[in-house]
Amino acid sequence: MYEMGKAEIDAVIKVLKSKQFMRYRGGEGGFTETFERDLCAKFNISHALTVNSGTSALICALAAMGVGPGDEVIVPAYTWVASALAPLAVGAVPVMADINETMTIDPADIERKITKYTKAIIPVHMTNLACDMNAIMKIAKKHKLLVCEDACQAAGVSYKGKRLGTIGHTGAYSFNQFKNITCGEGGAVVTNDDRTYERSLMYHDAGAFTRNYASSVKEPFFPGVNYRVSEILGAILGEQLKRLDGILAKLQARRKIMVDIFAGTDKFKVVEHNDEANAVGLDIIFDSPKKALAFKEKHKIGLLIESGRHVYTNWEPLLEQRSFHPKMNPFNWTQRKIVYTQDMCKDTLEILSRSMNIGIPYGMNKKDVKACAKKLIA
Numbered sequence: 342m343y344e345m346g347k348a349e350i351d352a353v354i355k356v357l358k359s360k361q362f363m364r365y366r367g368g369e370g371g372f373t374e375t376f377e378r379d380l381c382a383k384f385n386i387s388h389a390l391t392v393n394s395g396t397s398a399l400i401c402a403l404a405a406m407g408v409g410p411g412d413e414v415i416v417p418a419y420t421w422v423a424s425a426l427a428p429l430a431v432g433a434v435p436v437m438a439d440i441n442e443t444m445t446i447d448p449a450d451i452e453r454k455i456t457k458y459t460k461a462i463i464p465v466h467m468t469n470l471a472c473d474m475n476a477i478m479k480i481a482k483k484h485k486l487l488v489c490e491d492a493c494q495a496a497g498v499s500y501k502g503k504r505l506g507t508i509g510h511t512g513a514y515s516f517n518q519f520k521n522i523t524c525g526e527g528g529a530v531v532t533n534d535d536r537t538y539e540r541s542l543m544y545h546d547a548g549a550f551t552r553n554y555a556s557s558v559k560e561p562f563f564p565g566v567n568y569r570v571s572e573i574l575g576a577i578l579g580e581q582l583k584r585l586d587g588i589l590a591k592l593q594a595r596r597k598i599m600v601d602i603f604a605g606t607d608k609f610k611v612v613e614h615n616d617e618a619n620a621v622g623l624d625i626i627f628d629s630p631k632k633a634l635a636f637k638e639k640h641k642i643g644l645l646i647e648s649g650r651h652v653y654t655n656w657e658p659l660l661e662q663r664s665f666h667p668k669m670n671p672f673n674w675t676q677r678k679i680v681y682t683q684d685m686c687k688d689t690l691e692i693l694s695r696s697m698n699i700g701i702p703y704g705m706n707k708k709d710v711k712a713c714a715k716k717l718i719a
């Protein structure tokens with residue numbers, strides 16, 4: 342959470358006073374619908390659907406794209422576990438691919454992991470660092486694969502003139518408390534494809550076939566779940582969206598100050614961004630784990646390998662291929678045996694063992710940011 346204030350409080354009060362909390366009871370033009378329209382306009386995308394989390398957004402996007410049992414989905418070995426679990430929720434299985442030194446999925450390893458059963462790729466834009474989307478979309482086109490961008494950690498960040506999340510066939514955002522904009526818990530699916538949008542509407546709302554828009558939907562409704570959000574969340578997100586570009590600009594300005602100062606050291610390198618002009622996230626990488634450890638000791642900044650839950654080796658329920666019910670286990674429906682091992686993505690472990698995320702000091706004035714960066718290279 343970077344900013345939250347009076348505008349959000351006033352918006353919530355408006356919803357509370359209206360006594361209209363559900364988006365589909367208030368007719369047209371509710372808070373959630375307005376947020377979605379504004380998101381589409383800002384991100385230059387045809388459709389946006391608000392859901393109750395980033396995890397729900399990923400699952401909804403995969404379901405809407407028709408990913409299902411027997412399909413393999415390529416995901417990075419370094420991400421929040423939800424990116425890897427989302428395929429399981431639609432009956433597919435994840436196949437982990439290495440990252441490269443951009444801290445995002447390595448397009449070369451995506452190609453190596455493609456089998457005749459691969460249906461989709463989930464590139465993840467970790468800590469506001471953009472994946473190499475040009476290369477990924479080229480691979481997807483060549484192999485006729487679908488792409489669901491996990492932009493949960495990068496809402497609003499641009500890549501070569503487009504907002505992350507709007508380049509693949511679908512994109513997923515998280516609005517949980519730690520994200521660029523937040524409503525506590527929330528998410529959104531975006532797409533330019535009308536059919537995918539209609540299918541995401543169906544999946545996210547068990548009552549979709551009863552809603553006002555139902556008569557205009559072209560495909561028969563299938564049963565969905567409930568990922569709907571309340572108008573309270575829609576109202577907060579509407580105000581947060583107005584702040585988004587300002588938040589990103591402030592992060593970028595502080596990042597640039599730090600990167601310019603870091604240019605004066607040979608202790609570490611700033612992780613290369615796939616679109617430097619729009620870079621927001623800031624990771625650093627050392628020549629060796631030994632140098633990274635010495636830096637860690639001095640400055641008390643954890644290594645990425647220590648981020649635990651973001652590293653595939655710690656995803657025990659997935660690595661053990663468990664399910665809530667044996668007959669619903671997607672690993673029973675694969676078209677080849679899927680084997681997970683602790684060392685299946687060695688490059689990822691090696692890279693993470695000598696790199697760190699530098700949290701950009703958002704709340705600091707520029708003078709203090711400079712001092713903070715200088716201290717890190719002293």
Ligand SMILES: Cc1ncc(COP(=O)(O)O)c(C=O)c1O
Pocket residue numbers: 393394395396397420421423424465467491493494515516517526527528
């Ligand atoms: C990369 C990534 N994907 C997906 C998610 C899931 O988002 P949520 O926590 O809103 O379900 C997160 C959340 O931390 C994330 O960081």
